[in-house]
Structure formats: structure tokens, C-alpha cells
Amino acid sequence: MFSKVLSSTLIGIDGFEIVVEVDISQGLPSFDIVGLPDSAVKESKDRVRTAIKNSNINMPVKKITINLAPANIRKEGPAFDLPIAVGILACIEVIKDTSFKDTMIIGELSLDGSVKPVNGVLPMVHTGKEQGIKKYIVPYDNIEEAGLVDNVEIVGVKNLLELIQHLNGIKKIEPVNINIYNLLKNNTPINNFDFLDVKGQENVKRALEIAAAGMHNIVMVGPPGSGKTMMAKRIPSILPDISFEESIEITKIYSISGILQNKNSLVTKRPFRAPHHTISKSAMVGGGRLPKPGEVSLSHNGVLFLDEFPEFNRSVLEELRQPLEDRQVTISRVNGTMTFPANLMLVAAMNPCPCGFYGYSDKCTCSQNAISKYLGKISGPLLDRIDIQVEASAVNYGDLDIKATESSKDIKDRVMLAQKIQIERYKNDGIYFNSQLTASLIEKYCILGDAEREILKGVFDKLQLSARAYHKILKIARTIADLEQSLNIGITHIAEAVQLRNLDRKFIF
Numbered sequence: 001m002f003s004k005v006l007s008s009t010l011i012g013i014d015g016f017e018i019v020v021e022v023d024i025s026q027g028l029p030s031f032d033i034v035g036l037p038d039s040a041v042k043e044s045k046d047r048v049r050t051a052i053k054n055s056n057i058n059m060p061v062k063k064i065t066i067n068l069a070p071a072n073i074r075k076e077g078p079a080f081d082l083p084i085a086v087g088i089l090a091c092i093e094v095i096k097d098t099s100f101k102d103t104m105i106i107g108e109l110s111l112d113g114s115v116k117p118v119n120g121v122l123p124m125v126h127t128g129k130e131q132g133i134k135k136y137i138v139p140y141d142n143i144e145e146a147g148l149v150d151n152v153e154i155v156g157v158k159n160l161l162e163l164i165q166h167l168n169g170i171k172k173i174e175p176v177n178i179n180i181y182n183l184l185k186n187n188t189p190i191n192n193f194d195f196l197d198v199k200g201q202e203n204v205k206r207a208l209e210i211a212a213a214g215m216h217n218i219v220m221v222g223p224p225g226s227g228k229t230m231m232a233k234r235i236p237s238i239l240p241d242i243s244f245e246e247s248i249e250i251t252k253i254y255s256i257s258g259i260l261q262n263k264n265s266l267v268t269k270r271p272f273r274a275p276h277h278t279i280s281k282s283a284m285v286g287g288g289r290l291p292k293p294g295e296v297s298l299s300h301n302g303v304l305f306l307d308e309f310p311e312f313n314r315s316v317l318e319e320l321r322q323p324l325e326d327r328q329v330t331i332s333r334v335n336g337t338m339t340f341p342a343n344l345m346l347v348a349a350m351n352p353c354p355c356g357f358y359g360y361s362d363k364c365t366c367s368q369n370a371i372s373k374y375l376g377k378i379s380g381p382l383l384d385r386i387d388i389q390v391e392a393s394a395v396n397y398g399d400l401d402i403k404a405t406e407s408s409k410d411i412k413d414r415v416m417l418a419q420k421i422q423i424e425r426y427k428n429d430g431i432y433f434n435s436q437l438t439a440s441l442i443e444k445y446c447i448l449g450d451a452e453r454e455i456l457k458g459v460f461d462k463l464q465l466s467a468r469a470y471h472k473i474l475k476i477a478r479t480i481a482d483l484e485q486s487l488n489i490g491i492t493h494i495a496e497a498v499q500l501r502n503l504d505r506k507f508i509f
Helices: 044-053 081-091 121-130 140-146 160-167 202-214 228-232 244-257 281-285 314-318 321-326 368-375 380-384 408-425 439-445 450-463 467-483 491-499
Strands: 002-011 014-025 030-034 063-069 103-105 135-139 153-157 218-221 303-307 328-333 336-341 345-350 388-391
Touching (some): 002 081, 030 044, 081 103, 081 160, 121 135, 135 140, 202 218, 202 228, 202 388, 218 228, 228 303, 228 345
Parallel strands (some): 002 103, 218 388
Antiparallel strands (some): 002 014
């Protein structure tokens, strides 16, 4: 007796089709699983055997062999429980062998026969659709997540008996129908933070507006209490709205990481991640024996906020250099190589010295050696990858007495207009924001006049800028021009962009 059931496993953030082959033959009673299974898959035999028994079905006392094909791909997780059970039940003719043909089955079994949710259902279904599979059976708690993929049939099951009745046509389960585009219309703010609460710091608010409009990396340097963290927490309130394609990418990452909320299966807001400075390298960029996404990937299409920037371990910060440049992370292990997306906006906040008052007050008691050691944790190559470097000065008493007149909504309205221009401009280039411009696209879209080119040449020579810094200035100038609805980059746009990269002239990095 032999049967085949379609299932799936995860490789990186993508699904990979697996065929569960079940053979039941005469011989000494045994239950073997082959095809590079991990421990969770090997333990599946005990869960499946007990779940079938507790569903009042006699388990065959024969030689049972399960092969997970292709055999050269490592399989992990409990998602194969349900397809293995279906394959066994088909072999003993409890289920009609043809009833699940061309249907992908995913799910974990409890000992009482109930079906439990698993991680990574969205990427599995998404990849399956690309391969032409139209029907899916998933755990009931995963139906909203799986339903995000349109033009496929999703059936959610609660237990093994319910699945048997469905496949045999005794009691059919209606496929789920989710209006995925309505989910994106939920514009409820993540929090109540608003830039109306911020007094003073007009230059920093302007820098954050530019950063949000073009999704540029930014670092804020200033003394304690100047409002750096306060303003960073309000960045989500001015970020551009997320597109459906971006939302699906983020949801896939959250799904395989196991942090997706079942009742809110689609991530409809740009992520805002703020890890503590004690974070390890693997937690920051991803890792593990079987690589999983780190904070840089969980911040994909959103913000990674690093407060107290120099307090992070230097080796952890240096790991950010490659993701910030390539917008992806590639992790190699013995078991394979995984690539995770990391198209993020880095926001960092830091003091200029250990006590925090260097350059701002006579209260600074730090030695020059201590200051150099503190700032030296931020390497030149890393700082060069941060587009905007802005100074947050101490707030005066007069600023606290003035009522702020510009809300987050006012700022976001301008940001959205700039984003609309960028989306239209780059509709054929596969990017969304100015920060994603490559060298060839910079030459195409950041065209300068003779006067602008002359000014930028003088700045380049005087400040001894790198080629990367030169391109960063052009990207920032392009965003400033977009905020002003200007078709061309002007002298004022270049001048403001240069002013947003001038911290190395005041502080010794």
C-alpha cells in the first residue's frame, strides 16, 4: 500500500514543496521516517500514531516507511504531522486516495487528534501558488494567514476526524474567503505618540521628515534629555503607508519567526524594532544552527532603532555594515545558506561622550582618551553608511514654553506626497524610495546643473568625502527636492543635504 501527499518546508523565508511518500507493507512492525528529518520531524511518528488511535481508528500493525522527498533537503518542524497521518489513512483506505490529489497539507497534530497551528504557513502557501498548487489544507488557527494569498482555495481544519470527513465528502468544509485589501485600510496608529509633544529641535524634526520621506538612515547626537529617544519613538507616526507587496514580505518574515499574531495575520504597519544594547550578533543579523531572521530582517521595510548607539558591542555594530549596503543578510551554516531581506531604515541615538555633555556644557568631566574610546566604537565605515547625521542640541527653557504647531499628521502629509512622486518615478525600476537608488539609477535620476555640480565638487574636495558619501548626498538632495515638489535638484537642496552630513567636523569619530 502506497500513497503520496503534498506538503512544504521552509528554506529562508520561502517555502519548498515536499512530497510525503507513505508505504505500508508486511514485515516486523515499525515506523521509520527518512529524508533528512530533524528531531521534531522524527518525533512525528509518536504524535501521528497516538492521534490516529485517539481518533478511534485502528493503527496498522505493519512496517510503515515515510519518505520526505527530495531527500537532500533538510526538513524541520512539526508541519509534516498532518500529511503523514493523511498518507497513512489513505493507505489503509480510511481516506479515498484521490480526494487529496493536488492539495498541499500542512499542520501539527496533538495527541488527541486536534490540529495545532504552525509557523511559516504564509510563505509555504505563497510559494505553492507560484508552483501551480491551488488547494491547501491548513490548521484552523492559520486560515487568516494562509488566506492572504489570493486565487487559491484554503480549508482550515480543527481535528483529524473533521479532515477525514471533508476529504471523503461526508461533511465538506467551506474554503476561507478573506478580503485582503481591506486589511490595509486599518490606519489605527500603533501608539499615541505625536510630534506635537516635541518642543524645539526644529532642525532634528526636519531631518527626521527627510529621513522618513526617503527612508534614509539617520543618527542623532546630543546631550542627555535633548529628546532623541522621544523623537525616535514618534517616527512611526510619519512613515509612509505600507504597500500590499511590502506588507506580504514583512508578514512572511514574521510568520517563519513565530511572532505573527493570529488575529492580525497581515502586518499592516511598518515595523519599529528597538533591541537592547546587550543584543548578540546572531540576534541582530540572524543565525543559529538552522538560520533564523534577526532584528535587521524583522525591521524589513521599517525602522531599526538603536538607542545609546555606542553602548552596543562594536562587533555587533560592525555586522550591520553589510546589511545596510546590500539590504539583505546571507548566513552560511553547515546545514545550508539562507538569505533574508533587510531593507531597513536605521535610526540611531547617542551621546557625544560617556557623561553626555562633551561639546555642550562645562559639566563634561570626560578625558580626551575616554571620549575618543567612546566615539571610537562607531567606526568610520559604519558612519559613512548612515545618510543623515544630525545634532540634537540641549533644549532651552524658552522652547519648552512654546506650543508646537505641527503635528505628525502635518508632517506625514508632506512625506506621503514625496513618496507618491518616488513611486511614480521608480515604477519600472523595482524600488520604492530614494535611499534604494543604485549608482546607475543615481546618474539617471539625480541630474545636476553646472552650478550645483560646481558646489558639490567644492564640498567633495574640502570635506574629503568618499564616493559613498557623495552618493548619499545626492540621494538626500533628491528627497529634499521631492518634499518641495521640485523636478530638479537645486543649489538649496544640495546645501541642505551637505549640512545633514557634517557631524564628523565637530566630533572625532
